[in-house]
Amino acid sequence: MGSITVPAGVTSVLLDIEGTTTPITFVKDILFPYIQDNVKEYLQNHWTKEECQEDVQQLRLQAEKDHALNGFVPIPGNEAEVEQIIQGVVDNVHWQMSLDRKTTALKQLQGHMWRAAYAAGQVKGEVYDDVVPALRKWKEADMKLYIFSSGSVEAQKLLFGNSIEGDLLELFQGHFDTTVGSKLESESYRKIADHIGCSTENVLFLTDVTKEAKAAKEAGMNVVIVVRPGNAALTDEEKASYPLINSFKQINVNSVQ
Numbered sequence: 063m064g065s066i067t068v069p070a071g072v073t074s075v076l077l078d079i080e081g082t083t084t085p086i087t088f089v090k091d092i093l094f095p096y097i098q099d100n101v102k103e104y105l106q107n108h109w110t111k112e113e114c115q116e117d118v119q120q121l122r123l124q125a126e127k128d129h130a131l132n133g134f135v136p137i138p139g140n141e142a143e144v145e146q147i148i149q150g151v152v153d154n155v156h157w158q159m160s161l162d163r164k165t166t167a168l169k170q171l172q173g174h175m176w177r178a179a180y181a182a183g184q185v186k187g188e189v190y191d192d193v194v195p196a197l198r199k200w201k202e203a204d205m206k207l208y209i210f211s212s213g214s215v216e217a218q219k220l221l222f223g224n225s226i227e228g229d230l231l232e233l234f235q236g237h238f239d240t241t242v243g244s245k246l247e248s249e250s251y252r253k254i255a256d257h258i259g260c261s262t263e264n265v266l267f268l269t270d271v272t273k274e275a276k277a278a279k280e281a282g283m284n285v286v287i288v289v290r291p292g293n294a295a296l297t298d299e300e301k302a303s304y305p306l307i308n309s310f311k312q313i314n315v316n317s318v319q
């Protein structure tokens with residue numbers, strides 16, 4: 063894996079989080095177990111809050127679309143007691159997480175739940191050593207930096223605002239989550255370029271997931287696959303189809319004209 067010079071005309075870098083800026087183990091071993099261990103208590107304590115009811119309503123709408131076992135979230139009614147409804151939501155959250163689903167409904171609830179963990183200093187957002195120096199360098203070269211993650215915008219801001227390297231939020235010009243669309247659909251990348259106010263060709267997308275890279279490339283973005291310890295293995299065909307790096311140090315950015 064050699065170094066890569068960003069093509070002329072690229073003015074923005076769009077970054078995935080899990081497997082790209084941040085170890086998968088941080089998400090799988092710290093963030094997700096926090097949700098699994100605390101979702102019942104969180105729902106019991108926040109049940110009457112508007113935000114919590116809105117999250118449950120979104121999970122219910124998603125469950126209706128899924129028509130799946132454990133995709134069931136009971137509708138409040140005379141027969142369904144609150145504890146029974148909460149248990150339905152808990153089962154649904156555990157079921158979705160067992161499949162690592164990236165539904166907007168699940169991600170919104172997770173983002174709301176992680177607030178308390180970050181506020182208590184119980185969790186600090188992990189970033190690879192090479193990430194912050196590279197982002198600072200790219201920013202000095204006038205590159206605009208954005209995040210696109212399945213994690214909600216709130217979850218993204220919590221992670222970078224409370225990172226092991228301090229508050230990193232000033233590095234980013236903006237954040238995108240699945241409310242713009244799935245990371246597997248090209249249309250999402252076109253919408254992001256529209257929001258940024260540039261053409262897709264002016265954007266470099268860094269991700270660990272080749273299906274995301276394919277969608278971004280089809281939309282016209284430049285893409286680089288980030289290979290980190292613990293990321294899903296790439297096939298020989300995937301390795302041959304995309305530029306690969308294992309550190310942000312390998313990206314050379316010329317000053318934006």
Ligand SMILES: CSCCC(=O)C(=O)COP(=O)(O)O
Nearest residue numbers: 078079080211212213217218
């Ligand atoms: C933003 S922190 C939580 C990470 C998360 O929930 C997730 O699904 C990561 O997805 P990504 O698109 O960043 O790979």
Ligand SMILES: [Mg+2]
Nearest residue numbers: 078080081270
């Ligand atoms: Mg990822």
